[in-house]
Amino acid sequence: MLQELASHIDEQFSFLKDKGLLIAISGGVDSVVLTHLLHKLQFKISLAHCNFQLRGKESDLDEQFVQKLGDRLTIETFTTRFNTREYAVENKLSIQLAARELRYNWFDKLRKENAFDYILTAHHADDNLETFLINFTRGTGLEGLTGIPSINKNVVRPLLIFSREEIFSFATENNIEWQEDKSNAEKKYVRNKIRHDVIPVLKELNPSLLKSFNKTIDYLQQSQQIIDNKIKEISSKILLKEGDLLKINIEEMLKLTNPKAYLYQLLKPYGFREWDDVFDLIYAQSGRRILTKFYTLLKDRDFLLLLPTDEESLCKNEHFIIHKENKRITVPIELIFENVKKQTTISTNSIYVDSELLDYPLSLRRWISGDYFYPKGMQGRKKVSKYFKDEKISIVNKNKIWLLCSGKNEIIWIIGKRQDRRFLPTEKTTNLLKISI
Template sequence: MKVVLQKHIHQNLSFLKDKNLLIAISGGIDSTVLADLFYQLNFSISLAHCNFMLRGKESKKDEQFVKELGDKLKIPTFIIQFETKKYALENGISTQMAARDLRYNWFQKITQQNNIDFILTAHQKDDVIETFIINLTRGTGLDGLTGIPEINGNIIRPLLPFDRNDILIYATKNKLQWREDQSNSSLRYVRNKIRHKIVPVLKELNPSLLDTFQNTLENLKESKQIIKDCIQNVKQKVITTHNNEMHFNISELKKLSNPKIYLYELLKEYGFTAWNDVDDLLNAQSGKQLLSKTHRLLKDRAVLILTNLSNTEESGVFEIKENTSKITFPIQLEFEKIEIPFDTKKHQNKIFNELISTETNTISIDFNKLTYPLILRKKRKGDYFYPIGLGGKKKISKFFKDQKLSLIDKENMWLLCSDNDIIWIVGKRLDDRFKVSKSTSTILKIKL
């Protein structure tokens, strides 16, 4: 097994050479063999063990076993204890999911703090088929049927070419000690039911199950690649990017043979799960939206707009004190105070030059008409202003509509105010009440 693994690393995982590796070790046979193999192959390794405190004294004995192994091999060993059940309860997830979250989050923290390049886990062939069956019974797409990836970011699974029997033979031959987790024999857990009840029957029907199953996985992966290529072509026709938004062209989506399936492939990485509702957005009224934990999908006229939730929740009120020269949050504004000399002709010429400026990102206003602190905020119901050149007042909502702003553009628009009066729809239109005039003695120039 050692020779086969060395060859596999040379052919497929050569990037591990001369890297610092963190081995996730429970104390069970798989992870103990993984640690021994990489130690024997002279890699730079450390051990990381999580005590989830789920099995009382047995969990403590697992922890002690790993500590003693690290001492014996004279390699760095990281150990942590988690209140797993409490974490699961607080986050409304299963104990197994809680353990997974806690484990991988901690592993990543260790790598960042200790100059470690890759995390190695001891998944092997039997784990792959068990995971396949679990996903199959729960319902899944191709992603759930293509096995456990050997490389997933900085997480590497070098034992996937081997099965449980290979590992047992190696451990026995090399007289390794390991910890037996008694819960692995309990049929309370879905994976154990599959391991002890289903897989043995499948192996009885086909003694070469693991090898033929590997061929099936390869076929599925090739099919998945075809789909990825197809989706990439669709993306080029359907998706455009605007600042931090992704726009999905509805008319182009409707031309596809099955828009719902394509929407699944296009949006699955953003946390959406209610695919019937996502499909219904294509024919919904503007303003209809769906939320995942991280993103929002909004119907706006001829497009679906995808945004990060963190970009849509920013709606605070910000004060700008007198004599401020610049702000950088929530938007960048520069302020310049200009005194007008007491010379009527120069005065009028300067005012005229300011007024004829067509740059929407810069305004000049009468400083003496302002009440500090100025306020920067988002639109509120009933807001109105007096657009320069209109000769009357107009609701902000009507102005936005006339400007044909998208729903998200409206949300992202900032208003600069003096007291309760709107000075400027930032980047769009100045209020007539604050414009410079012949009587202006001090100008405040504001640049976006």
Template sequence: MFVEGKGDAGSFNRELKSVHLAMLSEFQNHISQNLSFLKGKKLLIAVSGGIDSMVLLHLFRQSDFNISVAHCNFKLRGSESEGDEVFVESVCNRYHIKLFVNHFDTKKYADLYKLSIQVAARQLRYNWFNEILENEGFDYLLTAHHLDDSIETFLINFSRGTGLEGLTGIPQQNGKIIRPLLSFSREYIESYAQENVVQWREDSSNASDKYLRNKLRHNVIPILKELNSGFSDSFQQTLKNLQQAQSMVDDASRIVYRKVVEDVDYQKRINLTELLILPNYQAYLYQWLKPFGFTAWNDIYDLVHAQSGKQIFSDQYRLLKDRNELILAEKSEAESETFLVYQDNTNLNVPLKLKVCNKGDITLDQKDCIFVDKDTLKFPLVFRKWQEGDYFYPSGMLGKKKVSKYFKDEKFSLIDKENARLLCSENEVVWIVGKRADRRFSVNKTTQTIIKIQLK
């Protein structure tokens, strides 16, 4: 549906003239005070053809910025979707604005990845926006989210259950994504559009209560505004207070993190002795672990007191209780493959580098490399996962030792054991890679050729 600015009565237009001037002035002051870094930058505006994005485009046209437009056709509303594309193209042609258009089979994508239509459309558009930013050298992407969008997001998160961060509204900046209209209400935007005879397309799906966001928009938020005529201003102040509180939480979280968490070998190790001193340790666990996709918070809090070996998983990560630690690591398939290691390093699947060197090159106490006598090796060497029954002769010790006993003595976690790899010469362990060498292959006085084996 095509819509022009409404209301041509003289008195109405005279009343709105002040709205036009006020909003444009407020917008330009907002950019100058809070988003001044946009000046002189190459900007891409996401324009659907709806009132919000058309007003955003109009405001930037009035404010002398270097802008281009990106439009997504999600092929979800038949002729309406095609009409939106034609409309946006005509506006860009009229004002000589460069336009990028992409067509998506949104339903097919949603079915393929088992997503809702809304989530699929979001993934498709932002993936494409990021491609344009990178390929075309744009500095920032501008979207038309406004104050009422923040209200809706607040209520959605509140109704589903959330932490403090979920109540802080939509961020004004997220990396290269900027939302310049977040301080303006829907009513203010509509008044500006009508005063300036801004044309836009009405999305018929906005009238449906099929989605939660629309239900809140049509049925809940109007009641809140009826109960409090200054609701939008009050809500903005509440958001500001919540954002400041979140900032303090983030500061405290970083300070405590440095005392309690150690980053070791792509793992995060949470010291439970230090953690449990804190009366509100659960809040810190929530702050640290929520970026990794965990949702079973009660299970995570119980894990602190569970026996060693118990684990909790998110889609990509796992959290392991190991003695007096919680260990966070990426989930990985237990690799059982065996790779052959040739002296010329032709196998790219093995993270080892072999190099002939001199005695003067030998350095001690390096875990990432060993120096061995070439004549004691039988190529190709074998790079594999450890197995029950494996044993070796630890350097610096007498006798032999089972690899499993070595792991126990060194307090290897379940994750450490799964990640451990051996370098073998036939069936004899040369090196528990990155940990301990076998003395049978060490360099001695009679060694003719020394090989340095280093972990990449």
């Protein structure tokens, strides 16, 4: 197994040589064998162990075992403890997902703080098959059937070519000690049920199951690559990126033979799951939205807009006061207030008002439903929402616009857009005020 791994690394992971590697080690046979193998192959390795405090004294014994292993092999070892149950409740996650999130966040933190190049995990061929079957039974797209990736950004899994049986045999033949996790035998977890009840039956039907499975995974990964290439090809026609905002052109999307399938491929990295609801958003009224933990998908006329959910905070009615003595403000935007003798330049970035008509303090705020103003150059008044619609200002952009108001919320200026005529200077104006962005 040692020589086979050395050859596998030469062929597939030659970039690991002379790099700083952090091994995620539980104390179980898989990660302990990976540690011994790479130590014998003289790679530059360190160990990282998470104590999730889920199994009482057993969890502590695992931690102690890893520390002793690191000392015996003279390998730098990091350990940490998590209150996993509390984290799961606070974040509304299952214990398994909470543990996964905690450990990978910590691994990445260690990698950055200690300049490790890669994080190595000891996933093997049986883990890959179990993951495939879990995804299959829950329902998934093609990507969910392509198995555990051998390389995922900074995470590398060099043992995927080996079976659990091969790893166990190497450990016993070389008198390698490890910690046995008794929870692996409990069938209350889906993975364990599949491991103990389903896979043995499949292996009985096909003794070469893992070999056949690896071929299937290879074919599925090639198919996924074809899809990925097609998505890149159409993205230039359908997608427009503006900073953190991603715009999906609905008209171009609907020209495709199966727009729902393409929409799935485009949006799956952002945590969306209810694909019927996502696709129905195409035909919904502007303003309708679907949220995930980190992203918002918003219908806005001819586009679906994808933006980080924290951008939704832009819609809050934040309120900032401006006193008469203020000649410049910098929060939330920078405005300059100048007393001038005459009007000079005219642009969307500045306005002139009769300061005697202003009721101080002024205020800066976001627009709210029901706001109206008296647009310069027009008769009568107009709702701000109607003005935004007529000007074809997107939902995202209108929620970034500030209103400068006088007294009891009388709009002076939709900043950068349109001035209110009620505060315009006249021939009788003696105190002319220029307000500039």
